[in-house]
Amino acid sequence: MESWYLLYCKRGQLSRAQKHLKWQAVNCFTPIITLEKIVRGKRIAVSEPLFPNYLFVLFDHTTTLSATRGVSHFVRFGALPATIPYRVIEELQIHVGETCVDPQTPQPGDTVLIVNGVFEGLCAIYTEPDGETRSMLLLNLLHKQVSQSLDNRQFQKV
Template identity: 45%
Template sequence: MQGWYLLYCKGKQEATAKMHLEQRQIACFLPETEVERLKGGKRVKELQPLFPNYLFVRFDPHITPIRSIRSVPGVSSLVKTDGQITPVETSLVVSLRQRDVASSSMRDLPEVGDRVRILEGPFAELEAVYAEPDGETRSMLLLQLLGKQQRLSMDNLSFGRL
């Protein structure tokens, strides 16, 4: 019976697997989200898989042999439940397709001087000031501690705008 199934792909090979499957006339869906990263000190928006290493494919296992799916470049295996491939609820795929994942999940970095709240770690719930990017995934924050302003490097996901 035709349905949506979940593929596990080799590391960062989702797009390769999708391209080869679509060449074989197999419908694919790769949910992506737009993220803002720092590259060379500049903010760059790029698309990344919402579920890294996973790809949804629509086929009928009674018509399309499973080995022809598994042999596609970039594919590691089909996801199984109790040793059997199981279709994913169509409503899940439909809702993922309808949702504007790119705009709702984008991570905006604050501007220099913006106030932020630390979300995790030993300084959780404290306020700080965004100072500057510190590599691709970290930022420098200015934190008032013991009457002095301290510079603190934190992961970009560990703080949020006020």
């Protein structure tokens, strides 16, 4: 009888392990999400595994996977590999491809701290992105709110 199991793959070799398992006719699944975050000052969307280095596989006990390239070991609880309920896999498959926002990426209304530049040390309110590399912030200067566009590398979410 086939069951879902969880494999731990060697660092950076998830796609290699998946490719080699598919050659062995093993059904593989790794949930991929699109994550919106700021990288090197640019706001971008990046696709990455929800569980880095982990791969769900569906097979029966007659299949051997220990020598597959990229695979490190089965996730175990005790002596036996842990089985994953079908409903968990179905729920993960429903949400594949959804876009999430990195918790460190500021959203409108978030408080940010300006870490360099003319306004260094001031707190501001993030209002909206201003292109790929800049954002609009609301600063409180001399008891007056001023909207200012700053480079994304000049502030961080508090």
